[in-house]
Amino acid sequence: MSTQSYDASHRFTIGTRGSPLALAQAEETRARLMDVHALSADAFAIKVIKTTGDMVQNRPLSEIGGKGLFTKEIEQELLAGTIHIAVHSMKDVPTVLPDGLFISTVLPRETVCDAFISKDFSSIQDLPKGARFGSSSLRRRAQLLALRPDLEMVEFRGNVQTRLRKLDKDVAKATLLARAGLRRLGLSDLGQDVPETVLLPAIAQGAIGIEQRRGDAATSAMLAPIHDAQTETRITAERAFLKMLDGSCRTPIAGLARLNDGVLQFSGEVLRPDGSEVVKTSRTGLPGDAETMGTDAARELISRGASSFF
Numbered sequence: 001m002s003t004q005s006y007d008a009s010h011r012f013t014i015g016t017r018g019s020p021l022a023l024a025q026a027e028e029t030r031a032r033l034m035d036v037h038a039l040s041a042d043a044f045a046i047k048v049i050k051t052t053g054d055m056v057q058n059r060p061l062s063e064i065g066g067k068g069l070f071t072k073e074i075e076q077e078l079l080a081g082t083i084h085i086a087v088h089s090m091k092d093v094p095t096v097l098p099d100g101l102f103i104s105t106v107l108p109r110e111t112v113c114d115a116f117i118s119k120d121f122s123s124i125q126d127l128p129k130g131a132r133f134g135s136s137s138l139r140r141r142a143q144l145l146a147l148r149p150d151l152e153m154v155e156f157r158g159n160v161q162t163r164l165r166k167l168d169k170d171v172a173k174a175t176l177l178a179r180a181g182l183r184r185l186g187l188s189d190l191g192q193d194v195p196e197t198v199l200l201p202a203i204a205q206g207a208i209g210i211e212q213r214r215g216d217a218a219t220s221a222m223l224a225p226i227h228d229a230q231t232e233t234r235i236t237a238e239r240a241f242l243k244m245l246d247g248s249c250r251t252p253i254a255g256l257a258r259l260n261d262g263v264l265q266f267s268g269e270v271l272r273p274d275g276s277e278v279v280k281t282s283r284t285g286l287p288g289d290a291e292t293m294g295t296d297a298a299r300e301l302i303s304r305g306a307s308s309f310f
Contacts, residue, residue, distance in 0.1 A: 011045040012222065015074045015083035018048040019159040024184045025208050026087045028107065029226070036225040047083055049074045068094045071211075075101055078211060084219050086211040089181075090204035090235055095243035097211070105210040105223040109231040110180035112206040112256060114140065114199050115191035118174035119167060122192055124148060127174060134163065134172030138273055142252035143199050144176075145275025160185060180206035200254035200269055203242045204235045230259050233287045237266045240294030245270065245302070251310050255297075257290065264290055268297045270306040279306050 012033070016026035023046070030044045051073045070092040077083050079100060090106065097103070121127050124147060134156030135141050141153050154172045156163055160182070163175055176199070182190050212219045237257040245253055255268035264287050269280040279301050283293040 012043060013045045013047055013083045013085075015047050015049050015077055015086045017051055017070060017074070021160055021181045021185055022087070022089070023048070025089065028184070028208065029085075029087050029210060032107065032226040033222065037222070047077070049077055049083075075211065078213060081213075084212070084216075085223070088209050088211060090207040090209040090239075091202045093204070093209055093211075095239050100214050101211055102214055103209045104212050104220055105227040106231045106235060107208040107210075107226065108228040109234065110183060110206040111193075112201045113179050113196055114176040114194045114201060115179045115182055116174060116194050117164070117167065117177055117191040121174060124174075124194070124198075127151065131174070132172040134166060134175040137176075137202070138250065139202055139252045139254050139271070140176050140199070142271035142273050142275045142278075143254065146271060146278055147198075147275075149275060160187070178202075178205055196256060200267060201256055203238045203253065203255050205256075207231055207235050209235075233257070233264065233290050234259055237264060237283075237290040237294040238268075240291040241266070241268045241298045242294075244295045244298035245306065246310075255294070257294075259287060262287065264293065266293050266297060268294070268301065270301050270309055272309045277309070279304050 014026050014030060016022045026046050030041065030046065033039065033044070034041065051071065052069045071088055071094065074086045075098050078086050079098065093103065116123060124144065127148065129150045130152055132154045133144060133151045134154045135144070136155055136157045144151055145153070156166060156172060156175055158166070160177060163177065166172065167175060176194070177191070179193055182188060210223055212223065234257040238255045241255045242253055245251065252271040252273055255266065257264055257266045264285050266283040267280070269278055271278045281297045281300050283297050285293045
């Protein structure tokens with residue numbers, strides 16, 4: 001692979017949050033770039049940037065501003081030119097980005113399901129009546145309450161390791177974590193997978209996105225070989241669904257697109273925060289219609305009253 005557009009005298013700087021998972025995702029991005037461009041690790045620098053979502057740990061995300069809490073400060077450095085790219089969990093990325101920035105690249109998507117984690121129980125159904133369940137995700141809380149309205153929801157902020165420590169301290173009897181994150185952290189054996197048919201995942205769960213400056217041709221050339229078009233198609237449908245619903249961290253929304261044999265299948269749902277009501281829909285179409293499918297699915301749910309849930 002030609003690297004003529006990249007000046008090897010300057011290190012290619014990757015901006016990321018500092019959690020173990022965020023660093024693992026930045027390192028995966030670096031490893032892929034090293035491989036396709038035959039570069040050494042010395043050609044790269046990983047810069048840790050603390051975000052609002054990292055700094056404020058004692059309040060629910062919905063109370064401190066919703067989407068953008070894990071991207072804003074990184075994007076400021078990207079715009080300032082102190083980093084070449086920003087690596088994000090796509091489920092944290094707002095559907096509207098700052099002027100001058102765009103998601104140019106997504107890596108091959110990991111598994112999308114949630115994992116049920118508990119020291120004492122093997123599934124959501126096994127939990128005793130009134131058990132404390134730890135989650136900071138409105139989507140997971142609403143879905144769980146729809147299944148088990150008897151559960152007591154406990155706020156559960158923090159990275160994966162922090163949440164596991166809270167379970168050890170019996171703050172809650174169980175929690176849910178993205179299986180993709182556990183696999184990237186080398187914790188593949190932890191917990192039990194929850195089928196997507198039971199808990200539809202968050203929009204773009206399991207996908208890593210790379211954000212860059214518009215007009216930066218050298219960076220675009222650097223990233224192009226690691227882009228995964230199938231993942232892009234799937235999350236395009238999901239993010240169009242979210243954008244039309246104007247979803248934020250205050251809104252329980254779930255959606256998943258699957259691509260099989262050239263056919264795109266999309267499922268989406270919106271819930272009341274207390275889980276008392278859920279509206280669902282699905283679409284089947286061609287990959288080129290991904291954005292239209294997601295938008296149309298959202299419009300249907302709005303017409304069926306989903307906007308009253310917000």
